[in-house]
Amino acid sequence: SYELTQPPSVSVSPGQTARITCSGDALPKQYAYWYQQKPGQAPVLVIYKDSERPSGIPERFSGSSSGTTVTLTISGVQAEDEADYYCQSADSSGTYPEGVFGGGTKLTVL
Amino acid sequence: QVQLVQSGAEVKKPGASVKVSCKASGYTFTSYYMHWVRQAPGQGLEWMGIINPSGGSTSYAQKFQGRVTMTRDTSTSTVYMELSSLRSEDTAVYYCARDVRYYDSSGYSSFAFDIWGQGTMVTVSS
Numbered sequence: 001s002y003e004l005t006q007p008p009s010v011s012v013s014p015g016q017t018a019r020i021t022c023s024g025d026a027l028p029k030q031y032a033y034w035y036q037q038k039p040g041q042a043p044v045l046v047i048y049k050d051s052e053r054p055s056g057i058p059e060r061f062s063g064s065s066s067g068t069t070v071t072l073t074i075s076g077v078q079a080e081d082e083a084d085y086y087c088q089s090a091d092s093s094g095t096y097p098e099g100v101f102g103g104g105t106k107l108t109v110l
Numbered sequence: 111q112v113q114l115v116q117s118g119a120e121v122k123k124p125g126a127s128v129k130v131s132c133k134a135s136g137y138t139f140t141s142y143y144m145h146w147v148r149q150a151p152g153q154g155l156e157w158m159g160i161i162n163p164s165g166g167s168t169s170y171a172q173k174f175q176g177r178v179t180m181t182r183d184t185s186t187s188t189v190y191m192e193l194s195s196l197r198s199e200d201t202a203v204y205y206c207a208r209d210v211r212y213y214d215s216s217g218y219s220s221f222a223f224d225i226w227g228q229g230t231m232v233t234v235s236s
Contacts, residue, residue, distance in 0.1 A: 001172075031212055033222040035155075042205055042226035043155065049212050054224070086155055090220055096169040099145065099157030099221070 002026060002091035004102035011108040018074040020105045022087030025068055032070040033088045034063060036081075037104075043086065047072060074107070082109040112136035114206050114227035121233045127194040130230045132206030139187035140164040143209035145223060146180065146191045148202040156202075160209065160221075161189055196234045203229040 004024040012018045022032060032050050035043035045054055047063035050070055060075045074081055087102040117131040132144065146158040159170035161180040168180045174193070182189045189206060207223035214220075 031214070031220045031222075035223075037155075042229055043223070044226075045210075045222060045224050048210075048222055088155075088222065094172070096160075097221070098169075098171050099147070099160075101147075101155040101157065104154040 002089075002093065002098075002100050004087050004089060004100055006085075006087060006102035006105045008103070009106045009108065011110055012077050013110045014079060015076055018077050018081070018107055020072045020074075020085050020107065021069055022071070022102045023069045024089060024100075024102075026092070027065065027068050027070055027089060030089045030092070032063070032065065034061075034072045035086045035088065036083045037086065038083045046085075077107075077109055079109050082107055112208075112225050114208065114225055116204075116206060116227040116230045119231040119233070121235065122196050124197055124234055124236055126196050126234075127192055128196060128232050129190055129192040130204050130206075130232070132189045132191070132227050134163075134187045134189070134208070137208075140184060143221070144180075144182075144189045145207045145209055145221075146178075147205045147207055147223070149205070149229075150199070150202040153202075158191070158204075163187075163189060193232075196232075198234050201232065201234045203231050205229050 034047035036046045037043040046057050050065040051063040062073045064071050084104045086104045090097040091100050115133045140163050145160045161168045163182045179192045206227040208225040210224040
């Protein structure tokens with residue numbers, strides 16, 4: 001089955017830039033999406049179509065894509081950005097696309 | 111405002127079934143597909159399947175084929191997810207999430223989840 005691979009953890013100091021990667025063989029052909037999840041809360045969509053930002057999401061969140069890797073970048077990290085981040089795409093190898101999530105990356109703000 | 115409100119926590123014994131509801135409001139219920147996603151304690155997100163609230167058609171992740179049933183009631187704008195033959199590994203928070211579609215330049219579509227329910231904790235324990 002199709003897999004998306006993320007680093008388990010990333011740590012940065014406040015004000016620095018955090019980069020979280022997600023790798024998958026189908027990413028050159030499929031859009032990727034990013035979600036932020038804080039403890040005890042439901043996930044929130046922060047990036048769609050690789051690099052677009054939904055309304056209400058701060059400008060410090062951005063996304064990019066290169067080959068089989070997509071990257072979520074958080075510029076000027078704030079303490080409130082500490083959370084788990086998940087990438088998501090789809091496995092289209094079957095009759096109907098199935099949703100696929102990366103394993104998640106815990107962002108720690110030092 | 112657009113929101114999804116799920117039913118309360120459940121405790122079930124191994125082998126039993128559980129049915130979780132998700133009531134939509136603030137938008138046209140039949141215009142958006144709905145997904146179910148679960149998250150075991152301390153683990154990541156896992157996609158379970160999708161239902162079209164308009165016609166009721168469904169598609170399930172291979173892992174859950176034969177054990178999961180998704181239905182809907184258009185009169186109450188509610189979708190349901192029933193999981194049978196429960197085992198301890200099914201202990202998780204179950205989320206409903208509204209589908210949002212995006213299209214690339216060739217017309218190929220992909221989906222994401224723009225609105226999520228608050229989650230329903232299902233505990234399977236003897």
